[in-house]
Amino acid sequence: MHKLLPASLALALATPHCALAESPSDLATLRQEIATMRAAYEARLEALETRLKAAEAAAANSATVPGATAASAAAVVASAPPPPAPVASGGGANAFNPAISLILSGLYTSTSRDPEHFAISGFQLPTDAEVGPGTRGLSLAETELGISANIDPWWRGSTAIALHPDNEVSVEEAYVQTTSLGHGASLKAGRFFSGIGYLNPQHAHTWDFVDNPLAYQALLGTQYGDDGVQLTWLAPIDQYLELGAELGRGRSFPGTDTSRNGAGMVALTAHTGGDIGASHSWRAGLSVLRAKAKDQELDAMNTAGNSVTNAFSGRTRVWVADAVWKWAPNGNATRTSFKLQGEYLRSTRDGDLVYDVDNVASAADYRAVQSGWYLQGIYQFMPGWRVGLRTEQLDPGSSRFGANAAALDLGNYRPRKNTLMFDYNPSEFSRVRLQFARDRSREGVTDNQFFIQYQMSLGAHGAHGY
Amino acid sequence: MMIRNALIALLAAPLALLAGPADAALRVFACEPEWGALVQELGGNLVEVSVATGALQDPHQIQAKPSLIARARNADLVVCTGAELEIGWLPILLQQSGNAKVQPGQPGNFAAADYVRKLDVPGQLDRSQGDVHAAGNPHVQTDPRNIAQVATALGTRLQQVDPAHAAEYARRQADFAQRWQQAIARWSAQAAPLKGAPVVSQHKAFTYLYDWLGLKEVAVLEPKPGVEPTASHLQGVLSALKGTPVRMVIHAAYQDPRASEWLNTNAGVPAVKLPFTVGGSEGAKDLFGLFDDTVARLLAAGGKR
Ligand SMILES: [Zn+2]
Numbered sequence: 001m002h003k004l005l006p007a008s009l010a011l012a013l014a015t016p017h018c019a020l021a022e023s024p025s026d027l028a029t030l031r032q033e034i035a036t037m038r039a040a041y042e043a044r045l046e047a048l049e050t051r052l053k054a055a056e057a058a059a060a061n062s063a064t065v066p067g068a069t070a071a072s073a074a075a076v077v078a079s080a081p082p083p084p085a086p087v088a089s090g091g092g093a094n095a096f097n098p099a100i101s102l103i104l105s106g107l108y109t110s111t112s113r114d115p116e117h118f119a120i121s122g123f124q125l126p127t128d129a130e131v132g133p134g135t136r137g138l139s140l141a142e143t144e145l146g147i148s149a150n151i152d153p154w155w156r157g158s159t160a161i162a163l164h165p166d167n168e169v170s171v172e173e174a175y176v177q178t179t180s181l182g183h184g185a186s187l188k189a190g191r192f193f194s195g196i197g198y199l200n201p202q203h204a205h206t207w208d209f210v211d212n213p214l215a216y217q218a219l220l221g222t223q224y225g226d227d228g229v230q231l232t233w234l235a236p237i238d239q240y241l242e243l244g245a246e247l248g249r250g251r252s253f254p255g256t257d258t259s260r261n262g263a264g265m266v267a268l269t270a271h272t273g274g275d276i277g278a279s280h281s282w283r284a285g286l287s288v289l290r291a292k293a294k295d296q297e298l299d300a301m302n303t304a305g306n307s308v309t310n311a312f313s314g315r316t317r318v319w320v321a322d323a324v325w326k327w328a329p330n331g332n333a334t335r336t337s338f339k340l341q342g343e344y345l346r347s348t349r350d351g352d353l354v355y356d357v358d359n360v361a362s363a364a365d366y367r368a369v370q371s372g373w374y375l376q377g378i379y380q381f382m383p384g385w386r387v388g389l390r391t392e393q394l395d396p397g398s399s400r401f402g403a404n405a406a407a408l409d410l411g412n413y414r415p416r417k418n419t420l421m422f423d424y425n426p427s428e429f430s431r432v433r434l435q436f437a438r439d440r441s442r443e444g445v446t447d448n449q450f451f452i453q454y455q456m457s458l459g460a461h462g463a464h465g466y
Numbered sequence: 467m468m469i470r471n472a473l474i475a476l477l478a479a480p481l482a483l484l485a486g487p488a489d490a491a492l493r494v495f496a497c498e499p500e501w502g503a504l505v506q507e508l509g510g511n512l513v514e515v516s517v518a519t520g521a522l523q524d525p526h527q528i529q530a531k532p533s534l535i536a537r538a539r540n541a542d543l544v545v546c547t548g549a550e551l552e553i554g555w556l557p558i559l560l561q562q563s564g565n566a567k568v569q570p571g572q573p574g575n576f577a578a579a580d581y582v583r584k585l586d587v588p589g590q591l592d593r594s595q596g597d598v599h600a601a602g603n604p605h606v607q608t609d610p611r612n613i614a615q616v617a618t619a620l621g622t623r624l625q626q627v628d629p630a631h632a633a634e635y636a637r638r639q640a641d642f643a644q645r646w647q648q649a650i651a652r653w654s655a656q657a658a659p660l661k662g663a664p665v666v667s668q669h670k671a672f673t674y675l676y677d678w679l680g681l682k683e684v685a686v687l688e689p690k691p692g693v694e695p696t697a698s699h700l701q702g703v704l705s706a707l708k709g710t711p712v713r714m715v716i717h718a719a720y721q722d723p724r725a726s727e728w729l730n731t732n733a734g735v736p737a738v739k740l741p742f743t744v745g746g747s748e749g750a751k752d753l754f755g756l757f758d759d760t761v762a763r764l765l766a767a768g769g770k771r
Contacts, residue, residue: 153571156561177561179561179566179569180566180569181564181566182564182565182566182567183564184539184563184564184565185564186561186562186564232564233564234535234536234539234562234563234564236539236540237536238536238537238540239536240532240533240535240536241536242535242562271532272532273531273532273533274532274533274536275531275533278520278522281529281531281532281533282532283531283532326529326531330520330522330523331519331520331522331523331528332522332523332524332527332720333524333527333529334524334527334722335722383694384694426693427593427692427693428554428692429593461550461553461554463530463553463554463555463556463557463558463559464529464530464554464555464558465530465558465562466529466530466531466532466535
């Protein structure tokens with residue numbers, strides 16, 4: 001029950017300031033405002049008089065310059081540009097239309113192993129987990145429709161709707177966010193990608209590779225999004241320091257959506273960053289996510305080598321350490337630039353596991369500590385052309401299955417993968433990418449994965465995060 | 467309980483810090499060096515100016531990096547070009563700053579391009595024409611007459627956001643206006659021999675400068691705004707220029723000079739690097755130096771003939 005308190009506190013704070021503004025002590029403020037207005041008008045009159053004098057002086061001056069030069073100079077001075085045209089109105093009922101953007105993306109995939117049998121050895125993942133290279137051949141990749149606008153002076157709203165290749169539609173993000181809290185604070189409510197780590201809040205079309213790293217796939221279900229509230233606060237100091245707190249229902253892996261009044265997810269984030277000279281900038285952070293799961297169905301392999309379905313109930317805590325460093329000569333990334341980023345994820349699952357739900361259904365204590373990391377570098381060697389390299393590895397860690405220890409063992413194989421990416425961006429709005437990966441996610445199996453991808457953005461020019 | 471206490475602490479800390487000294491300088495965040503320099507002229511020691519970008523950076527392609535977010539967080543006034551020049555980075559900077567004072571529509575948000583007449587306003591909005599700016603060409607600072615108009619509006623805005631020092635801003639504004647008008651008259655007289663001179667630009671960055679001095683832009687090296695010149699496009703420009711001799715090819719300090727140098731080598735057209743903004747050259751130390759140097763460089767390359 002007490003978990004609702006922070007949320008209601010945050011909502012109370014989000015109430016627009018106008019409710020507080022009309023207190024009786026504001027008379028003095030009003031008086032001061034009138035005085036200010038008077039001062040401003042007097043100052044403007046004074047400025048106009050000065051300009052008039054200056055123009056007269058200038059005209060007199062140019063008269064002393066000999067011959068034709070003087071004439072043309074006077075002409076140039078005289079032809080001061082006319083005042084700006086009023087801001088375009090018109091548009092009628094459509095004038096308040098929000099910014100709309102559409103991302104179109106397509107993919108050709110070739111793999112040496114059938115993606116149907118993709119798995120990450122040593123990691124029990126949900127039956128519907130979005131892992132691996134997807135489908136072979138030509139396919140439409142995710143199409144994303146983004147709509148955003150200010151709602152009123154206090155809120156803005158944004159949504160991202162994903163149209164999947166299998167004709168399904170899903171709401172990736174749909175949230176409202178305060179614009180007027182001030183004091184460095186901002187509150188978001190609705191559905192959004194969690195602010196943990198570096199890659200997690202980023203939309204797929206801004207990734208530097210076709211797919212998200214294995215550590216994100218195995219420990220966060222590719223990307224953690226939830227329904228809830230998020231409060232961020234930026235410290236009032238010259239150093240960038242942003243703290244964030246999130247409460248959510250725990251809708252997706254590593255949590256599960258169940259009927260409960262409280263929060264199924266809590267996350268805390270801290271990020272800091274800055275510049276080193278004119279050419280370097282960086283950001284680093286530490287986040288933790290805690291999610292509850294109940295009867296979460298997991299695909300697993302038992303010690304006999306058979307596929308089984310287990311069910312996990314308990315808590316998962318995922319720590320994410322992230323760092324990114326960017327270089328561009330004099331801060332101008334038009335011609336060449338370099339970006340190095342890496343993240344380390346560590347997950348602890350505590351609770352109980354029902355082994356082989358459909359047949360044996362034997363429940364026992366369960367604890368697993370697993371981790372993974374990736375490191376990637378992206379080098380833009382000339383305008384529009386980039387090359388990238390990513391290396392990554394997972395550690396199945398240690399796990400305790402209690403009474404089921406004889407039937408289950410995650411082994412000690414470390415899944416790993418190396419990826420080479422090459423892309424061409426004819427403009428800010430279009431991209432064609434080639435990617436080759438040597439994937440060793442499955443013990444004893446090497447999968448050579450080859451992708452050709454295009455990503456095109458239509459409509460509103462979205463601003464990009466760091 | 468723990469979370470609630472943490473939240474209260476999180477919210478109380480900034481409030482405590484806000485109750486600091488009342489007479490501190492007005493903190494101004496300027497997107498480009500020219501507006502930083504103008505704020506300094508109009509605000510003197512009443513303002514503390516932080517400039518987001520340098521003269522060697524392409525103002526279209528800045529990133530919303532942590533240091534900029536931190537500076538936007540603490541600003542009382544944000545002074546930018548507007549007209550969508552900063553569309554790829556400023557909106558996210560302002561969103562992440564959590565600073566209510568500087569959001570669009572607030573007195574703390576000032577867009578210079580709102581106060582001048584804009585040129586190159588596209589009749590048709592279509593990205594097949596390259597990275598066109600819907601509101602018109604945003605590089606308004608290359609015409610000193612625009613600077614004068616922006617200075618008037620900015621002076622008024624400074625008085626509005628810092629009313630305690632309104633009289634001082636008014637005095638500084640009047641003083642600047644007088645010196646600036648005299649300087650414009652001087653530059654206009656000096657640059658008179660350039661009137662009508664045909665020139666080539668690398669990017670459509672100098673529309674306002676040409677409008678002021680009467681230069682004629684006969685070709686642009688970028689095939690479309692924001693698109694790098696290709697070898698074949700350069701060849702096309704070269705053959706088009708065979709019949710029409712031009713006096714110079716102009717690029718901004720932040721741009722890669724290779725395309726201009728190519729034209730210089732292959733057609734003997736003098737290549738001129740203009741500072742484009744304050745800090746873009748040795749001479750462009752402030753706004754006056756920016757135009758002193760711009761006019762001098764233009765005259766040196768194409769004053770005769
Ligand atoms: Zn431009």
